[in-house]
Amino acid sequence: MGESLLSVRNVTKSFGEIEALSSVSLDIYEGEIIGLVGSNGAGKTTLLRLLSGVYRPSSGSITLGNGSPVSESRQYLGVVPESTGLYSRLTAWENIRYHSRLYGVSDEEAWKRTSFFATHLGMSDSLGRHTKGFSRGMRQKTALLRALAHAPRVLLLDEPTAGLDVTSARTVRQLVQDLGNQGGTVVYSTHQLAEAEQVCNRIVIIHNGDVRADGTPQELMEQTGTNRLEDAYVALTHDQARIRTEDSKPLSKWATWWRGLFTPAVPSEVIEDE
């Protein structure tokens, strides 16, 4: 096991009354591809946003290997959010260059790395095109190139294959595995267990804001006495998943009343059926 690059200690994150993550602790080591697995609303994205410094912990700490808080060391991180976050009126290269410049990387250096990985992803011919007409797969690849252009020590990927066609998803997974083989560190959030098993060498199962299990697929199965990872997951997350997250804050009393005026009641037969 390599050096600990990211250290999460007793991190709790609350949004008003909602506790999205409760007392999470984990270390991310150099050369690891760590999969954050959980259902929608489990807290994966919240944890990734905490790791990338977009959110601040309500309590606890997240530090880099050198002990500095993550919010002050973002240049070591490369982030691909779920939405990819590309500017449609800019070309793919302009999108990449914009972020690189904000990372303080020269255009030459960024271009060198971008062209290398673009070849790997089959994107070389598309770098000069505006991203407006890009498919979901091309957008995801561009976002990956953008996150890699400043040579980050840790790559944070939020659902990188969500909505991709089979070929694009395979290309993305292959790149992540290649990065891992070359000693890169990747945090890979997904709700697809099979994908996590295929790509990651360590899996962290998050459910309702808690870390339920942390280990290799084999360790998780042994821990739960099951033969398949899916059974292990079900055993670890048997309680019902919550539906409220930080994105669904309760409405104010006035807003609830107003919205209620224009919301038809559920037909009685539907209620009876249930």
Add this chain to the structure above:
Amino acid sequence: MSNAARRIGTIAKKELVEFVRDWRTIVAILVIPLLMFPLLFILFPLLLASEAAEMENVVVEVIVQSNDLPNELGLLFNESNINITYEPLADHDFLSTPGIDEQRLRNSTVDSIVRLRGNGTVLEYSILYMSTSEQSQEARTRTFTVLSQWEQNETERRIVAAGLDPNETLDPLQWNGDFTESDVATQGEQAGMALSLFIPLVLAVWTFSSAIQPSIDMTAGERERGTLEALLGLPCSRMELLFGKWLAVATITGVGVLLQVAGLLFAIGYLASSDLISAPAISFTALVLLILAVLLFAIMVVAFELALAMRSHSVKEAGSILGPALLLILFPALFTQVINLDGIESFWFAIPVVNVLLALRELLMNRIVVSHIVIWLLSSTIYALGAALYAARQFRREDIVTSLS
């Protein structure tokens, strides 16, 4: 250049590049303000003149109903550019009661009807017309011109018959000399006065309204499109992000306002060539203060709009907040137009928005009142800082990363 300044510059440059690549926004924020005043001041009057000339050539049909029409009036009617038809006058208690003639006016078989009835030494009249028909209004105007001419001739005839001089009798108070000489204000000062009534309004409203779209696009728009999250994970502070975006919106707004003023000055130049208005006479000090006032106002307005837009979860929500917020500028701007600047109380120069608008009015009239300048300068700086702090607070919110989509 420091790293922070370089990052702010990078953010602003990217925002401007994106803005320039959207031709619809360019038209809305840059081309329209440039053309608005030339169109309003040059083409619109030309259009009105053309319409008026067209109306002069229109043939109008007027019925004159009378049993005792004076001969001279009959001659004047016949010489006028009206198609006259004479009819006997029926019995009416009041000549203005349309009666059965209403239908003829409604179905446009006639444009107006003039009724005349002698009553002793007085000739009673009424003109029936339909105000919703331009042709009927034109017929009424022409008829009234003929009647007025007859009335003037008849008045003078009666004065002469009474042994009096019509000029002395009708105009006992007469101006002596050149009317334009009596005003000691120069043409430049008069122009400053005239422009001070609407340039502050234009500057205020356009500064606010032209900043709406870019403010929303760079904040709620980014939030909605999901580009903000990627940006927030970069090693640049939220304040750098705010300053970069502020710089971009302020540049766009500044260019929009400058183009609008350029269009306005072009229109004034055109009007000046036709002696309608002169260029305003403003000293260098007043000009510098004027630019400073606009700058402080822009800092406040753009920061305020960025803050409101950043609070919103979507473009739609931001639009529904910032649209009505324009009233916060419009009402004070209209109100300021009617405040008398002579002997104005100093507290007016401390009220948000009103202070800058009054300052602009004074400066356009080349009035430099030190106490007023100190008050608006201080208060505007405080308001601009307040707006910037409010914007900073919004940009530091954690929930700006989430969106309704």
